[in-house]
Each structure stands twice: as C-alpha cells, then as structure tokens.
Amino acid sequence: MQDLVVNNLVLLSAAAIIVLGILSSIAAVRFGAPLLLVFLGIGMLLGEDGPVGLSFDSYIIAYLIGSAALAVILFDGGMRTRLSTIRSVAAPALALSTVGVLVTAFLTGVFAHYVIGFGWIVSFLLGSIVASTDAAAVFFLLKAGGLKLRGKVGPVLETESATNDPMALFLTLALLEFALVSASPNAANPLAGTLVLFFQQFALGALIGTAGGFILVWILSRMPLSGGLLPLFVLAAAIVIFTVSALLNASGFLAVYLAGLVLGNRPVRAFPSLLNFMDSSTWMAQLVMFVMLGLLVTPSKMADYAFTAILIAVFLMLVARPLGVLASLAPFRFTSAETIYVSWVGLRGAVSIFLATLPVLAHLPGAQLFFNLAFVVVLVSLVAQGASLGWTARRLKLALPDTAPAVKRFEIDLPGQQQLELVAYPVEEGCSYLTASYTPVWLKPVFVVRGDEVVSTEQAGPLTPGDYGYFLVPPKKITRLDALFDASATPLKTADFQGFAFNSDVALNALAEEYKFGLPDRYRELTIAQAFAERFGDVLRVGDRLELDTLDLVAVDLDGDTVSRVILELPEEPEWPDRIRPYVARIVAALRIGLRKWRTAKKPNQSPIETGKAAQEEHTQAGKADSARKPAQADKADSA
Structure with missing residues (x-):
C-alpha cells in the first residue's frame, strides 16, 4: 500500500511539473523572459537545493531523455524549413556551422588554457562543449518579441542553429577520446579514427536522414493511418532515425533534421494538423528536458565554478563567437549590422548541457567540472543574450513586424x-x-x-x-x-524598406544597366516577376528577396501568387571608419609635406635636382589625399 502511495505521488509530481511549466511559459511570453531559463529555474527549485528537495543524479537518464527531446526539436525545425530558404543561405550557414564552430571552440580553449589555467585537452574539450548555438531558444525569443528579421539574417541563423550541432558533437567526442588517452596511458591512440569519425558523422548522417525522410513520406502516402495515429507514428519514426544514426556512429542531430526537411517539403496527408501536433511535442520536449537538467544540477556545488564560468561566458559572447562569425561570413556579402547581430545571437542552450554529460558518462576523471561550467555558461548566455535579442535587432535596424497570422483554422x-x-x-x-x-x-x-x-x-x-x-x-x-483571414495582421509596407520601388513588369536587364549591378545570365531576359517566380516558385512571401550583385530586390506586394511590386534596396552607408579614412589620409599627407618643407629649410645648399624631387613628392602626396577624398564625397552624394 505504501508503494502505491509513493507511485501516485511520483505521478502527481510529474503532472504538476508539466502544468507548472505550461503556465510559466505563458508568463514567459507575456514578460519576454527566456523560456528555457524559466524551465531551468523550475528544475532547480524542485531539485535538492530547492524548497521541494527532489534528488536526481542519473546522467544516463538525462542523456536518454535529452537525446529524444533534441530529436523531436530538430525534426520539427526541419519540417518548418523551406528548401528555397536553405538554398539561398546554404553557403554562409554551412560556413558558420563548421568554420564558425571550429574558431569558437579553438579560441575558447586558448582562453581557458592561458587565463583559467586548464590543460590543453581539457580547455579544448570545454570549448567544443559550449561552441554550438541553440535554435529553440533563439527563435522562441524572436517569435515572443513579435519580430521578423530583415534580409538573410533569419534564414542564416535558423539553418546554422540546426546544423552546427554535428560539428560540436564531433569535436567533443574526438577530444574526449584524447582526454581518455591522457588519463589512461594504456588506451589506444585515437588519431587514426578521428578523420573516419568526422566523415561518419556528416556523410553517413546526411545519407540516413535523407533516406529516412523519403521512406517516411512513402509510408505516409500509402498506409491508411487514422488521424490520431499519424502524428504519433511520425514522432516515433523521427526518434528511430535519430537512434539508428547514433548506433552507426553518424550524426543523429543532422539525420533527424534532414528527415524533417524532406518530410516538410513533400506533399503529405494532413500536414497542417501534423505541424500542430509537432508544435505541442516540441514545447513538451523543451519543458521536460530543461526541467530535468535543472533537477540534475546542484546550485550549491556550482559556487566554486561560478567566477570561472562567467569569465568563459563573457569571452565566448564578446570575443570567440564574434571572431568565429567574422571568419565565416567574410567571403559573403553581409553588412556590418548583420554580422554583429549574427555574432550576438550565439545563444547557448540544450546541446551544450547535453554534451557536458558525455565526459561524465565516459567516466573521465574530474568530469563534473565540464557539466558545472557548461551549465553556468548557458545561464549567463540566456540572461545576457536571450533578454536582449529583440532590442539588439531593433537597434541595428534589422527588425520588421512579425507578419505571421494569428488566425483560427x-x-x-x-x-x-x-x-x-x-x-x-x-x-x-x-x-x-x-x-x-x-x-x-x-x-x-x-x-x-x-x-x-x-x-x-x-x-x-x-x-x-x-x-x-x-x-x-x-x-x-x-x-x-x-x-x-487574419483580421489582426499588420502587413509589411513599402515604408518598412529603404530603396526605390518598382512594378514587377520591369525588365531586370534594364534595371541592371540603370543601376550598374551585375546580373546572372539566367535573369537577363526575364522581368522582375518572372525572376521571382523562378527563384521562389509557389512559396513566395512578402519580404522575400532576390539577391543580385551588390543590391537586393525585396517583394513588398503580391497579386495572388505573383509579386506585383518590389523595392530595390539601397546599400548601407559606409561605417564610420570608412568615412573618416580619407580625412585621416589627407591629414597624414599634410603632415608629411610640412615635415619635408621643414627639412628643406634646414638644408640651404640643396641642389636644384633635390628641390625638384621634393616638389614632385609634395604633388604626389597631395594627389593621393585628393583621390582618397573623392570616393567619400561620391558616397555622400549617392546617399543624399
């Protein structure tokens, strides 16, 4: 009888946690608090240092629940992503998810070694654990703030957040192997298998995910599943794809995201209701995972690591992530404001804490260090970055009103x-x-x-x-x-964009000649409407942009499925270093000329040849200063 009472109390506690989490999420939306931080706080209040005092220290259960939850979250993210969006930002997003993660992990490791004093392997392992961003946290906060981002920023962040986890997982596993070798001299050297692991994680993960997605679409189109069983089947299939990939040493994160991407871009029966079910499942997965992680941590034991973790978090936010983004986006045409915002949206979340459990499960000596440090880094990131994403977007003029309709369907x-x-x-x-x-x-x-x-x-x-x-x-x-059918929608207007407006029947070739920008050959014989139709097909939306050589065309009005009016978006004014550079060059040239005149006056016996050379150099320096000044004046005139 006593056991029955205990079991009922456990069931009551689990249900109460879910109810409390759902109610707190409503408050989080209203007050703009980071949702994941709220869930973590609930877990910590319920934990052994909180007023409830529940004791939970099973890292293997945390690993299993975290894996299933992340599979659901990434699968849902893939289902909501359009292939046309990924094609337009594939290159910069891939650079961020590979080069960006590598640079961030490396710089954080160097900082941890020289400033904190950790060993090299421990430092780089810690850098790899906190190197990836969290998609769920970023886009919940943007949605809660009613924001839509201009240009390529939103799609780049969405694709990067969903695809950078495999690189972080690979680095963590590889460095964990090196750490185990250093802890156990009799262990095998992992160098030979590291490269194989890298290709397994990416290539095999992509293959399993793509194949699994097409198989899932084929089953859904042929099996007469009832409306209630269909979403449950899809959810279970996503977890199957994730676990099969993990068993084959492939990236389950990448596989389940690609499976969702295939499913979301193919005709599937009852797809809107499936999306609604996945939306609820994603919220539940976030709630359960972060409450569990909050239960797992012991705040009193983190006090010894708090100062060190805060130093690492500040360096990660202000130095490592920005330099990683700069190295990744340098070859692409991103404005300074876009680069700064992508740098700031380096929110740490579920994956960092999840990866921090791997050293504990591998029985690495001192592994509790990684979990405690990663947990505090995530807390600092959620508080500092999570609460300022909307404000930063508005300050950088990258925010547009959210046009997602709130309609009953x-x-x-x-x-x-x-x-x-x-x-x-x-x-x-x-x-x-x-x-x-x-x-x-x-x-x-x-x-x-x-x-x-x-x-x-x-x-x-x-x-x-x-x-x-x-x-x-x-x-x-x-x-x-x-x-x-949305009575409360606020549509985007021409005034929301900066540039010149054109009707869509204008020939792109004529526009390119008038404004002196390059045009791909496939667009030379097309009108603006035809080019947008070729680029976006039947998924065209207000705010979509056609990226050209140095300018962008933005769709601001639709007539059915066709764009009717566009904005030729002007490039941003040069940043202040570019504006003052010509004046600095002119001042330096004037100082050099004055210095030469002073030296000439000190040499009364200077020959006519030397005098002529000095005069010629004066003329050359003055010409260089004028040349540096003219582009700045031209830019100012163009801006006017």
Whole structure:
C-alpha cells in the first residue's frame, strides 16, 4: 500500500511539473523572459537545493531523455524549413556551422588554457562543449518579441542553429577520446579514427536522414493511418532515425533534421494538423528536458565554478563567437549590422548541457567540472543574450513586424490524396479576404456555414463576418490563406524598406544597366516577376528577396501568387571608419609635406635636382589625399 502511495505521488509530481511549466511559459511570453531559463529555474527549485528537495543524479537518464527531446526539436525545425530558404543561405550557414564552430571552440580553449589555467585537452574539450548555438531558444525569443528579421539574417541563423550541432558533437567526442588517452596511458591512440569519425558523422548522417525522410513520406502516402495515429507514428519514426544514426556512429542531430526537411517539403496527408501536433511535442520536449537538467544540477556545488564560468561566458559572447562569425561570413556579402547581430545571437542552450554529460558518462576523471561550467555558461548566455535579442535587432535596424497570422483554422483530413486539404476559417471583420479584389486561382470554395445552416457557395454569395468558410487548398498555400483571414495582421509596407520601388513588369536587364549591378545570365531576359517566380516558385512571401550583385530586390506586394511590386534596396552607408579614412589620409599627407618643407629649410645648399624631387613628392602626396577624398564625397552624394 505504501508503494502505491509513493507511485501516485511520483505521478502527481510529474503532472504538476508539466502544468507548472505550461503556465510559466505563458508568463514567459507575456514578460519576454527566456523560456528555457524559466524551465531551468523550475528544475532547480524542485531539485535538492530547492524548497521541494527532489534528488536526481542519473546522467544516463538525462542523456536518454535529452537525446529524444533534441530529436523531436530538430525534426520539427526541419519540417518548418523551406528548401528555397536553405538554398539561398546554404553557403554562409554551412560556413558558420563548421568554420564558425571550429574558431569558437579553438579560441575558447586558448582562453581557458592561458587565463583559467586548464590543460590543453581539457580547455579544448570545454570549448567544443559550449561552441554550438541553440535554435529553440533563439527563435522562441524572436517569435515572443513579435519580430521578423530583415534580409538573410533569419534564414542564416535558423539553418546554422540546426546544423552546427554535428560539428560540436564531433569535436567533443574526438577530444574526449584524447582526454581518455591522457588519463589512461594504456588506451589506444585515437588519431587514426578521428578523420573516419568526422566523415561518419556528416556523410553517413546526411545519407540516413535523407533516406529516412523519403521512406517516411512513402509510408505516409500509402498506409491508411487514422488521424490520431499519424502524428504519433511520425514522432516515433523521427526518434528511430535519430537512434539508428547514433548506433552507426553518424550524426543523429543532422539525420533527424534532414528527415524533417524532406518530410516538410513533400506533399503529405494532413500536414497542417501534423505541424500542430509537432508544435505541442516540441514545447513538451523543451519543458521536460530543461526541467530535468535543472533537477540534475546542484546550485550549491556550482559556487566554486561560478567566477570561472562567467569569465568563459563573457569571452565566448564578446570575443570567440564574434571572431568565429567574422571568419565565416567574410567571403559573403553581409553588412556590418548583420554580422554583429549574427555574432550576438550565439545563444547557448540544450546541446551544450547535453554534451557536458558525455565526459561524465565516459567516466573521465574530474568530469563534473565540464557539466558545472557548461551549465553556468548557458545561464549567463540566456540572461545576457536571450533578454536582449529583440532590442539588439531593433537597434541595428534589422527588425520588421512579425507578419505571421494569428488566425483560427480548422483542418479536415481527406484520405486517399495529398494534393489538397479541406480547411475552414471563421470570417472576422477586417480580414483581407473580405476586401480582396481577387480570389486566388488555387483556392476552391466548397460551402459556407451561416448561422445554423450549411449552404453552398452559390447560395451564400460573398462571405460576411460571422460566417465559416470551407475551402479546398494545396497544403503549401495554407499559410498564404491564413494571412487572408487574419483580421489582426499588420502587413509589411513599402515604408518598412529603404530603396526605390518598382512594378514587377520591369525588365531586370534594364534595371541592371540603370543601376550598374551585375546580373546572372539566367535573369537577363526575364522581368522582375518572372525572376521571382523562378527563384521562389509557389512559396513566395512578402519580404522575400532576390539577391543580385551588390543590391537586393525585396517583394513588398503580391497579386495572388505573383509579386506585383518590389523595392530595390539601397546599400548601407559606409561605417564610420570608412568615412573618416580619407580625412585621416589627407591629414597624414599634410603632415608629411610640412615635415619635408621643414627639412628643406634646414638644408640651404640643396641642389636644384633635390628641390625638384621634393616638389614632385609634395604633388604626389597631395594627389593621393585628393583621390582618397573623392570616393567619400561620391558616397555622400549617392546617399543624399
């Protein structure tokens, strides 16, 4: 009987933790607090140093639960990512997830060795553990702040955050092997297997993830799963892909993200309801994982590591991450503001704490050091960076209003096909559908619920507020339809962008000749509308941009599926060092000329040849100063 009471108390505690976490997430959205920090705080309050005093010290359970939770989070991130978005930012995102992680880990290791005094292997292992960013934390805070980022910043951060974990995991595992060798002289040298491990992590992980995604799509299109079983099957399949990859020494993180990417970009039955289920599953995974990590840590034991961890966190935020981003984005066309913001959005989170459990599981001597340091680094990052992401975006003028519609939508599954979804919307006063001058060609009205009656679209006539409209729509167009029925949406306007506005029937070739920018050959015979259609297909949205040589074209108005108006976005004014450089050169040249005149005056017997050389040098220096000044004046005129 006593055992039954204990079990019921455990069940009650677990349910109460979930309820408390959900309620706290509502408060986090309202007050802009980092969600993951709230969940960590709940775990720490419930832990052995908190008022509840629960004792939890099983790193193997933490590893298993963390693996499953991260698989769910990354799979959901892949499902919500469009391939067209990844294609436009693949190169810089890949550079950030490889070169950026390497540079960040290396610099943090050097700092830990020379400033903190750790050994080289311990220092680099610590740097690898805290080198990757956390996608879930970053995008929850941006969404909670109602922000949408300009340009390529948002897609780059999303893709980098989802793909940099494999590099951090590889570095951690490789350095952990070296640490075990140094701790045990009889252990085998891991040098020979390090390169093989690297290719296994990336190549095999990509292969398993892509194949698993296509197999999952094939099963969903042929198996008559009921609406309730379908999302559960997809969730379990994602964890299967993750664990199979891990068993084969491949990157489960990369595999499960790519599987979600394949699934999200293929026609799948009941996809909107599947997304809703994955959204709830992702929140639950974050809640369970971070509450568990909060339970695992003992705050009283972290006091000895707090000062050291804060030093590492500050160096990571202000030096290591910015230099890693600068090294990664240098070959690409990013403005100073974009580079600064990508540097600041180096939020540490779940993966860093998860990786810090690996030395403990490997029984590395002194492994508790890594977990305590990583935990404090994550706390500092969530507090310092997490609370300022929206403010920083606005200060750097990279923030746009969030145009994601907050609309009620109801989906009805149509078994036997994946090309159309049956959706319903409540018609509210002020929604764009009531005032639209056209009906999209891909939208097929089915019937209308008006009052207590169900009437055909012919009998109902135009929709009125209070109606419920039912439509057949392709799955990829549902987000576009959401915007038409959102009465509270604030659409992007031309005033939200800086540049010159053009209608989409203008030929790109003529625009390139007028504004002197390079144009790829495939665009030379196309209009602006045709170029956007070729680049984005049927997933075009307001704010999408066509990247050209030195300028960008931004879609600011749509007519159905076609862009109708664009902005030719102007380049930013040069930063202050570029503006003052010509004046500094002029002052230096004047000082040199004055110094030569003074030296000439000290030499009364100077020959005519020497006098001529001095005059020629004066003329040359003055010409250089004028040349340096003219571009600055030209830039100023262009800006005006």
